[in-house]
Amino acid sequence: MRILHINAGEVWSGIEQRILFIARYLKEKRVYCALAISPFSPLWKKAEKEGIKVFPLKIKSEFSLPSIFKLRKIIREEGITLLHTHRSSDHWLGFWASRGLEIMLIRTRHNLTPIPKNPFNYFLYQKATHHFIAVAEIIKRAMIEDFKIPPSKITTIHSAVDIEKFKRQKGGLREELGFPSNIPLVGTVGRIRDHKDYPLFLETARWILERNPKVRFVIVGEGPLEGYIRKLTRDFQLDNKVIFLGKREDVEKIVSDFDVFLLTSKIEGSPAVIKEAMLCGIPVVASKVGGIPEIIENGKEGVLISRRNPEDFGRAVLELLDQKEKVKKMVEKARKKVRENYSPEILGKETLEVYERLHQR
Incomplete structure (x- = not known):
């Protein structure tokens, strides 16, 4: 063979x-x-x-x-x-x-x-x-x-996903960005393409900031729509609130410093980035599309959003930022599932x- x-x-x-x-x-x-x-x-x-x-x-x-x-x-x-x-x-x-x-x-x-x-x-x-x-x-x-x-x-x-590589570890992202240690970070990782729906990510960021101005947002990745998404960020007046890190080789360290991983995709297969966040012990809020519901049981290993509007995504993110005990149980179940299956x-x-x-x- x-x-x-x-x-x-x-x-x-x-x-x-x-x-x-x-x-x-x-x-x-x-x-x-x-x-x-x-x-x-x-x-x-x-x-x-x-x-x-x-x-x-x-x-x-x-x-x-x-x-x-x-x-x-x-x-x-x-x-x-x-x-x-x-x-x-x-x-x-x-x-x-x-x-x-x-x-x-x-x-x-x-x-x-x-x-x-x-x-x-x-x-x-x-x-x-x-x-x-x-x-x-x-x-x-x-x-x-x-x-x-x-x-x-x-x-x-x-x-x-690389089980050994994606373990929660202090990555120093807040220090790199010049943020205080108590600033909540919501981030995502992926190619900046149409099916990832970064406009919805930015709309969600704007909705969240109207209710909690301390939150900051991180986008890791590059792609054909990067110029457009950067312009949209400026149009939404989110210049200093949404940080673009481009392509990085230390994704596991960056994701480990997120408080919530947010994925607003319109189409997905079996996204590794979600499993990587789960391995790092980061709670996930994601679109209920493609194979994502096969990875995450809603409310048990993460939060899935059916409707494509920023309010639903935003509410889920704010709840996870506020409910530490719920998050602790959720991420342990999520980490166990990834280790045993992926x-x-x-x-x-x-x-x-x-x-x-x-x-x-």
Whole structure:
């Protein structure tokens, strides 16, 4: 069994982290696993550093002939038996490159972004792909409903987090920002993209500040909408109340200094950032979307908000800032749940089991 992951992404996100966790686990189990990725991806250096084999593959489009021929060459020369794809572009590229070869094609669906319903995608999903992994049950159900894929062809495996890395530790964020030690911090981590709904995060911040002017807000991450969100922050007159930290390598220390983790996304799969906050012992307020309700039981391990309005999010945040005893019980349950269900070892083991079932066909 020889596995090749291909990924068109050139950013560091939950997808890239998941691939690294799987490749690391397979390396430990002495199962051949290589990556075909862009040399400009942050995943490249991280994988190389850990001794994971990487091949340069720049994916300009799913129909790029040079990319198809290069991938096909890698498959043949390395004797690849299973091709694992993660995004639509590399899914199609994997399909074209594997035609006529004895190779299994697998796709992980990481989110609920709608897939265009056309004959080409029906063929790719129903006929050409041997197996799917969904990062949440709700994604599995959507694939069954939208493309009539047999449930036996889809395995749900949630994303994992680094259990050892994300332990609550004093990070010194307040000192870095020049804030007094008693200033409440509400923060979030993630790419600044449309589906994360940062405008709602800012509206929630404004609603909270009208009731508690001491609270400060932190955004960790960068992305295509960063300029717009920074402008919106100024328009809302929140310049000194909302702090942008950009891309950081010490996320675990930053999150550990939050009093509440706030996620206002419109669409999510199985977000690792929520699990990381839970591991750090930080109470979570999040949108009730995607696979989040599979991670958090409302009121038990965090607070889920159904309606997309700043008042509901704001009230939940203020309640958590005020109810220390409730928070203490909540975060202990949350930390226990993550440790028992979302470790890299569980992700690697369950993924390897899928590979082995396919290999035995």
